[in-house]
Amino acid sequence: MEKAPRDRDADGRAHNARPRDGLGRPLPYGESGVERQPEGVLRTPAETLAEAQRLLDAGMPFHAHEVFEDAWKSGPDTERELWRGLAQLAVGLTHAARGNTTGGARLLRRGADRIADFPDPYAIDVAGLTAWARDLAAGLSGPVDAASQAPRLTL
Template identity: 70%
Template sequence: MTENPRDRDGEGRARNARPRDGLGRPLPYGAAGVERQPEGVVRSPAETVREAQLLLDAGKPFHAHEVFEDAWKSGPDEERALWRGMAQLAVGLTHAARGNTAGGARLLLRGAGGIAPYRDPHGLDVSGLVAWARELAARVDPVEGRAVAVVDAGREAPRLLG
């Protein structure tokens, strides 16, 4: 029996090298995919917000989530919950656009709860983002067989700055 080889990065850690589409779904090896965000990039808060907004506007919330995740992992402890919440908003939009509306709604609400205690740090429009997340979550959560609208990630992208 042969072992299934796993994709590994230069340091030997498991990394899926399959190309991905704009919503982060793996594509077959050899397919043309969307360029992936490099991991572990340390950015200023302004650079984080600017890069994430460009990705959200381009309909790539999965990739925006990776930018927020870098900020969450590299930023100061007092902002970890902020950046984790922002990542959850982006991945909630990702799931809703992929058709996982129940999961998307849960992540949108979790992200909104995570950022709600903050008072517009780095120019982020926290109250606007919380309202956006709650409204989208209510619209996509499949309650009692209600038909769920298809979510276009680019059109649904939130404005991050106030």
């Protein structure tokens, strides 16, 4: 039995082209899904926060995580852990919305720990996000509605 060829981007790198739902779960080829976030987009911190907030408010934390991932990979080294922590909060909410309470809680706590010592850069509400993540992690008992549980990112 021959394996199907892997999806590749224009540069030949592996890239899963399957459509995805709003929580980033792969759908069968041919189904319509949610448009994926383009990768490698350079945004200002304000643009990153605005786009991530829009996606969180729409109940699409997986896609917000991808926006934060771009910032973490392209930003200054001194801010890597901040953007990485915010990405972990978004993917933690993704797992919680998918019903993976153990993984969701773990990622929410890890993200909260990662950002806790930052002094509200770019008006990010670090204390509020840390409290939100820890409270949500402590109370997870089943799937949550991602849109209604979305945090406010800024003060």
